[in-house]
Amino acid sequence: MGSWNNFCAREESILKRIAVNTSPISMTEIEELGYFYDDPSHMLSADINFRCWTFDDELPKEEEFLLSINAWGSRYADSGDTRFNDANLDGYASINIRRPSHYYAALEADSTHEDMIEINSCVKNNIDNILNVIVSLIERIRPESLKVFDDEGLRLPFNAHYAYYRDISGVVRELKYLAKLWENGLRWYPKDPSLKEFKPQHHSAYFHLSRTEAERQLLWERLSYSLLYVDLVSEETVKKVLKDQPPSFSMLLNDQSITVLSYPFFMNYFIDEFFLSVLSPNV
Numbered sequence: 480m481g482s483w484n485n486f487c488a489r490e491e492s493i494l495k496r497i498a499v500n501t502s503p504i505s506m507t508e509i510e511e512l513g514y515f516y517d518d519p520s521h522m523l524s525a526d527i528n529f530r531c532w533t534f535d536d537e538l539p540k541e542e543e544f545l546l547s548i549n550a551w552g553s554r555y556a557d558s559g560d561t562r563f564n565d566a567n568l569d570g571y572a573s574i575n576i577r578r579p580s581h582y583y584a585a586l587e588a589d590s591t592h593e594d595m596i597e598i599n600s601c602v603k604n605n606i607d608n609i610l611n612v613i614v615s616l617i618e619r620i621r622p623e624s625l626k627v628f629d630d631e632g633l634r635l636p637f638n639a640h641y642a643y644y645r646d647i648s649g650v651v652r653e654l655k656y657l658a659k660l661w662e663n664g665l666r667w668y669p670k671d672p673s674l675k676e677f678k679p680q681h682h683s684a685y686f687h688l689s690r691t692e693a694e695r696q697l698l699w700e701r702l703s704y705s706l707l708y709v710d711l712v713s714e715e716t717v718k719k720v721l722k723d724q725p726p727s728f729s730m731l732l733n734d735q736s737i738t739v740l741s742y743p744f745f746m747n748y749f750i751d752e753f754f755l756s757v758l759s760p761n762v
Contacts, residue, residue: 483509485526488516491555497521510619519552529608532601533581538594539601546612547575550620565667567656568636570624572616574609579629581605584744603743617643617736624649629746632687633665637702637751646735647714650757658709661702674699687749698751705758712757720756 486509488498498516509525516523524547531544550572576582584602585595617625627641628634636642636653644650664673671681677699679692686695721737741748 483525483527485524486512487524488512489522489524489555490518491520493522506615513550513619517552520554522549522551522555524549527612529612531581531605531608534598534601539598544581544605546609548612548616549573549575550616550622565665568634568653570622570626572620572622572625574613574616574625574627576609576627576629579746582609582746584747586744586747599744606743606745613641613643621645624653627745631684631689633685635685637698637749637754638687639750640746640748641740642738642750642753644737647717647737650717650737651712651714654706654709654712654754654758658706661706674703677703701755702751702758705755705760708758708760711760717757720753 482503483506484501484503486498486500486504487496489495490497498512500512504512513523527546527548528543529546530541532539532541533544534540552571582602582605584599613625613627616622622643623645625643626634626636626639628639632638636657644653661674664671672678674682674685677696679695682699683692683695686698690698717737739750739753741750
């Protein structure tokens, strides 16, 4: 893992910085700062540099790459900071992937071309590096949940590429909360119509811009039907899906925590099928 820098602690507001360290620091030092400033009203931020394969000149080239990591407490999540619109969906930690194209594999029909094979091998190396960062973050701060999104869609669970839940009950709570949003709309977009009816002109980003319009419509239809059965969802439902997981996504269960992703090229996929499986009335 690479070096850390730009540590910052904020209290209750993005504008109220209570600690700043712009010098390079070690993993041990970042842990000590994290423990010292651990508080429900705080947000802690830091950047990490590590080696990453890039493809700006078509051929792979290894260079320094930056990830921005934030973790925040429950009181900070309710502080009105618009970047953290809804802790019930966002969780309490985030990783901002800058220039995410280096994490997308070439999986089209021509991806067996020799150059694509080399690029995909480098992409897998990049993904393994970022997964190491994610696992390290989870082990140290134990957030209630953590998801990986890109910037082409709203931060809704079915638009995530990766999700971690500290315990199974987090999945149940999240789906029940999503059902309420379906009826009432998202509080940070009060002028948009609710999701009870699909409005392409309003809801494209709700279902991610990398999906086609037909795919967005189909996902809305499937979720609208499945959320009718949300009251049947329980921890036992989630456990059954974990046991009978379909081959399209991978899930890891450690004690009570859950990790959901399509490995190895998880940035190429969404984890919507996981939620649809949990919501299925046939489970």
